[in-house]
Amino acid sequence: MDLLIKNGFVYDPINGVNGEVLDIGVRGGKIVDPSEVDPREAKVIDARGKVVMPGGIDIHTHIAGPKVNTGRLMMPSDHYFSFMKFEKGVHRSGTGKYTPSTFLTGYRYARMGWTMAVEPATPPLKTLHTHEELDDTPMIDKLCFLLLDSNRILLDYLSQGDLDRFRTLIVWFLEATKSYAVKLVDPGVAISWSWGRGYGLDIDDEIEPYGITPRDIITSFCRVNQELKLPHTIHVHCNRLGIPGNYETTLKTMKSTSHLSVGGEVNIHITHAQYNSYSGESWFDLGSGSEEIAKYVNNHAHVSLDIGQIDFGTAITMTADAPFEYALFHLSRWKWGGAEVENEAASGIVPFKYRKRNFVNTIQWCIGLELTLLSKDLWRVILTTDHPNGAPFTRYPKIIALLMSKNYREEIFKKLSRRGLKKSILPSIDRELTLYDIAIITRAAPARLLGIDNFKGHLGVGADADVAIYDIDPEKIDLSRDYMKIKERFSRALYTIKGGEIVVKGGEIVKEVYGTTYAVKFREEIDKSLLKELEEKFREYYTISLSNYWIPEEGIRHLRYIYCG
Amino acid sequence: MAGLNLVLVTGRSLSQGEGLDIGKTTKDYFEGVAIIELDGEDLEALGVVEGGKVKVETEYGSIVVRAIKSRRKHKGIAFMPMGPWASLVIDPNTYGSGMPTLKGIKARILPTDEKIPGIKEILERIYNIRVKEIPKETLSEGESVSTASRVIDNVACSFCGCLCDDLEVEVRNNRVVKVRKACSLGSSKLLHSRENRILNPYVRENGVLVRVDLRSAVKKAAEILANAKYPLLYGWSNTSVEAIRVGVELAEYIGGVFDNTSVICHGPTIQAVQEAGFVTSTLGKVKNYADLIIYWGCNPLNAHPRHLARYSAFAKGIYAKSRRDRKIVVIDVRETDTAKVADLFIKVKPNSDYELATALRMAIRGYDIESGKVAGVNVEKIRELAEMMVSAKFGVIFYGLGLTMTQGKGRNIEELIRLAQDLNEWTKFVAIPMRGHYNVVGANQVSTWTTGYAFSVDFRRGYPRYNPGVTSATDLLNNGDVDAALIVASDPVAHMPAKAVENLVKIPVVTLDPKWSLTAVASTVVIPVAMTGVEVGGTAYRMDKVPIRLKKLVEPPPGILSDEDVLRMILEEVKKLR
Incomplete structure (x- = not known):
């Protein structure tokens, strides 16, 4: 009608x-x-x-796939108190506040007026799982970003300087897994984590046994990403996430691709930047590094970011940054989930609680808001909570209100750590966003950064x-x-x-619908001789065959390709 | 009469596994499963010859079976393959876990002259099911259309949790004629896929199964489920993710309980993950890296035959290139086949795995262990193992039902997971559960993403709830709480404790199965389905949660649909009634 x-x-x-x-x-x-x-x-x-x-678009939200499901499994307590009843002919049931079940995820987004969400980290070998969950996520359109930074086969070629094969294989991995963009998480860290190492890996540290650095990984992927004309830029979770003083690594990461940008086009997206904007040398003298980050972003059009805002209360941290999660486990001392996927990635899950009176948590809370309010170009600063890492996505309305109202921020300041506030710049910021600004950071900008603003994110x-x-x-x-x-x-x-x-x-x-899953597709054909070589590599490295790795189109409910190149 | 007090352990065996495909009413199954394996010395003490009859008595029941002399020494311990005979003597209590106690049960063994009951006798005499009329059906050979055969490669095997995806299957005239690379369990399943099949739907009328058409069977099934106040939907580990997803929807619609067979395998593992988290990896990581492999309470040579060669001990990896680059440890209550290939075998006292794990956690931290022996193991040996663990570069513990089914259940696994977590302070260590059925992990995955819980999910209040000591299939059946059941791809009558079976056969049961399982024989409605992974495709999840697509190799028998299709038909019909 x-x-x-x-x-x-x-x-x-x-x-x-x-x-x-x-x-x-x-x-x-x-x-x-x-x-x-x-x-x-x-x-x-x-x-x-x-x-x-x-409709709102969430550019970074862990809603489906192996680690999300393990997060659900680890947290029965989260599912016990939060639920939605089945309503015949209208909607399914579900449970969970921080790691909601798939149906509930869709319903909650829809109830807030969001109509699209991006699962930002799926290990290729298990991406069929991610798609099966996305298929069971109603109400919204969806897509997923593929974890490629620690891929053994890609790094083999990269370290040998065979950039042709490196490039072709990126195409192959994206097509095989029906995913949308390249995700780099603490680039290269899963290689070191195979031996239990890698915590604090910095952008210019060498990665054994490849002799290349995270910088090499980032720039190489960035270059290929541009050549292939992928709709989204490389999506980077920087090295040294969650470590005091890491804003310098973040600056280096952003700078590392500045020379590659053509005509000032965005060529790198820094995700959940809040976790990568810490100054200071330890947790005791932690400070906000948001001013430096915002300054760089304001002066350089080739960078976009999403904020990764935290909110106080429970969260479930989950990331493909395995060593960081292991370190976090030593802080939380409750539950730790660690998983590794052969030749591809590693991940960790640690339930966590952000506390208002806590010095560190106060600074974290301020940084996300600072990054947004200090921005001169909101088209490159997106609202996220890195659900469920900083807070569940259902806190967006609260964060929108905080961004729109200094009064509200001041109300919250009263309950926070004073020492933390002193180390933050937020109290000195008067800016209040308008509804137009909010529409940018939650709708228009994510659509533009995903390269779908011709048909999404506008009216x-x-x-x-x-x-x-x-x-x-x-x-x-x-x-x-x-x-x-x-x-x-x-x-x-x-x-x-x-x-x-x-x-x-x-x-x-009032009505349940199922959205579309978007994936990239390339016009170029893949060299047959390379596939033969790949088959050999698979036999050596993997435990499943190359042909079974390819996800068939019919396995996905509504698949739509975005053509590149 | 001279009797012997022993500790009884039940579990999988090769012939039990193969028997599933050729049928449980066959002689082979009877001979392979109606047995008890005893140590030679125990057998002698009993004064029973090999092959003689013994009576097994426990607090929960008694049964006569044939005594077999074990190939290895395990004095004081007796082993029975899981099946209808063992079910009569195991401990049905779940102690809040949903899992009956299937190992480490105190038993008294006596020589006897009584007869060993056959399957029919067990069903008729003990469970009061009329089975005289098990319909005999033979799948027609069909016309020989051609002699040409085709080979399908990279086939994923739909038997155990290994989901080996390198099988080569030769098909001729819509029949699997040859299987290469599979183990005996996998090839048995494929080669015998046409045997023991149910070819028509049946509905029980006046106590007798009567052949009906599909539409009437679906209608009857829907009536049973729609009219039930508290139905149980159980099984799900031997079917595709696609079917499981419909199963959850059906359970939600009728306000039933959705439970899968992990309740009697790795349910306790899931409970341990809920307490402690986990540390794990995919099998390829083990293949490429692991220089220390510990099999604890599992016997892969019998239950997951290709595991060692493909993924673990003997696999050719990037860093660990062969068996020589790896140290192998087996921890078990008896010297299993797998123990034979180990560098170190640690014989743990039954029901004391928790103590051993704790002692290991202490040893790796350098704490003093005052007692000279823990869990029947010398402390020196524990220190030796702890040293091996800490000095490994990449260690893995594969653990099985020997930990989940014995005393302590989930707590054993929790301690084992914490041990693996602790070890990451010094080196790299992971722990991986040896999952049994080829898609039991898929059943857990779907259940978790749709409801938040991996098993024993109760929809009675209109939303998912989970309380394993109450809402598990075992507890619900033990207590006679449910008033109807839908069984998909599982055989609870053969494997659930007798107390649960007694209650199950009293209520209307709808069974979807490709083969004449004992549950099918005892059901009110039987609907035949195609064999997933042979006649229909779908997704399954390997024991390490890697999703793998199953292939359709041959056409199903005429008129026979997939689990998914039949479940959808039932759901549609239920929607008309309720």
């Missing part, structure tokens, strides 16, 4: 629409000119006094009809003072429209 969304305050940054009162027409799952929709035939939504935005004619309507009247609500309203209203979208269908009404699921 056609839809006509009438008289809403529309925030659509890609089309430069900033709160103008407009009508939006929807037909056949796409946005059309409202004049094409016959109001007598269509379902008309009266959006007078409401905010209309494109122009021809775009996918993914729309969120919030019960916020910017002419009546004082966004800075009424921050609790911002939080509430973003938590429960008045309407969420996915692919032209109303799926959420009044914050409740």
